[in-house]
Amino acid sequence: VDDGAAWRDDFPVPLSEEQRVTRRTFTKSLAGFSCAAFAGTAGLAFRGQPAPGEGVPALRVAGVDEVPVGGATVFGYPSEGDPCVLVRLDPETFVAFGQKCTHLGCPVTYHPASTTFHCPCHEGFFSGRDGAVLAGPPPRPLPRIRLERRGDELWAVGVVP
């Protein structure tokens, strides 16, 4: 009913163009939303679980001489899609961590001057020695990659979550 009230001028949609939404239509929309939300959550659960029987392979990361003291190199482990960082703390000490920030998955970068990893997304800081959270929103340390020295080569042999 257009009664000519002044407040009707403030609404951008003319009364003649309003669409009536029936309860049936509304509940159908809710059903669609519910189905989509369930599908999304289930899809994430499916993709996020490790495949059954999936072993963690050993992978050659780098030669000992390929990484200078204080330097770092990036590699993928256990798959190419899982970026990790190998750091040489001193001539005999190597450590490796997953490169995904434990907050929301942004890649962290290594800063040799402070021996820290920095996440630029939300200013998270991790220790370069043990991956512990030093500052910022990350809830957990960086996952550590177990390393094994085989002669003059470094191999990744496992992940410590």
Next chain:
Amino acid sequence: VRRVPAVMATLLLMAGAQLVLLTVAVEGFLGGQPDLLGPAALGSGMCFAVTWTLIRRVHRS
């Protein structure tokens, strides 16, 4: 007839809960916490089942 508003309120609650569960799942997925994903999917599935059942009843009445 009086049941319908209660059903509609429950449906909205279920939708809100599923939104929260989806958020939890996304955060668990991106943050490397796969142990959150299974319970979130299970909860979302239960919400979907409740929603579906209630909607069928509303449409029949």
